[in-house]
């Protein structure tokens with residue numbers, strides 16, 4: 361990646377907290393202009409700890425972070441006006457109304473967009489007179505995102521932006537993020553929703569115990585996992601009647617509840633051998649499904665493998 365294109369960079373980043381615990385242990389990734397990048401990980405993996413370093417809220421204890429080519433902590437005054445931040449917990453004054461909150465926030469941002477425009481964009485136009493303390497959890501998340509967008513940011517940092525939103529609210533936010541990306545905004549988000557990363561992210565990194573254990577496009581991260589073929593055999597037919605596993609290029613198989621599950625890393629080949637076999641014997645494969653690994657399967661396998669391989673006292 362050309363260095364001029366890099367908007368967000370983490371290079372061998374470490375973060376040790378005051379109690380001595382090292383929550384981030386040499387994390388590296390970069391996000392190009394206009395790219396949407398997702399940070400995934402189990403609870404406590406270090407996602408928020410990394411985000412906070414990129415937002416300039418703390419200095420890394422090792423390695424380096426750059427945002428828009430600048431040090432987000434040391435050069436905060438230059439970086440802050442060009443970025444939008446949505447923390448996991450927005451610190452709102454509960455007695456102010458939505459409109460007052462937006463006005464107050466706009467006063468701190470240079471070149472702020474009109475408040476009604478961002479409220480409209482986030483579906484909060486009719487909630488301007490409501491006190492923040494009376495908003496639902498999902499509405500508060502949307503207000504948080506509205507505030508992050510007030511300053512027309514070049515880079516957006518979103519910590520779990522859709523947590524607490526209902527299905528419609530989540531889809532609306534996805535659509536908004538797609539529009540922002542299309543307009544050239546660079547987005548880094550954390551999420552626990554793997555389908556969210558699958559739907560939105562150009563690239564992603566999976567963090568586990570403070571380290572990046574997988575990084576790339578969804579296709580790259582899932583590509584290393586076996587695909588699945590699932591079907592039911594008619595009465596009287598059994599797993600043993602299928603062609604031998606090596607001939608099917610199947611890595612593993614199981615039969616459960618009358619369904620056969622085959623794992624393969626050569627999906628098209630395995631499927632064509634299976635279909636030819638069924639065709640020749642006039643065997644109907646009941647509710648046949650064939651699909652590549654989902655991000656969820658890859659995530660669970662990656663986290664499991666990483667756990668098995670970390671006997672390094674990472675703790676917590």
Ligand SMILES: Nc1ncnc2c1ncn2[C@@H]1O[C@H](COP(=O)(O)OP(=O)(O)OP(=O)(O)O)[C@@H](O)[C@H]1O
Pocket residue numbers: 377378379381383401402403404405406407408409410676
């Ligand atoms: N101020 C702190 N002092 C000491 N340890 C901390 C502090 N903040 C976070 N940690 C620890 O650092 C680790 C990473 O926390 P972090 O919040 O970055 O994880 P996360 O991936 O964002 O988790 P989640 O998905 O649960 O939000 C955890 O073990 C957490 O307990």
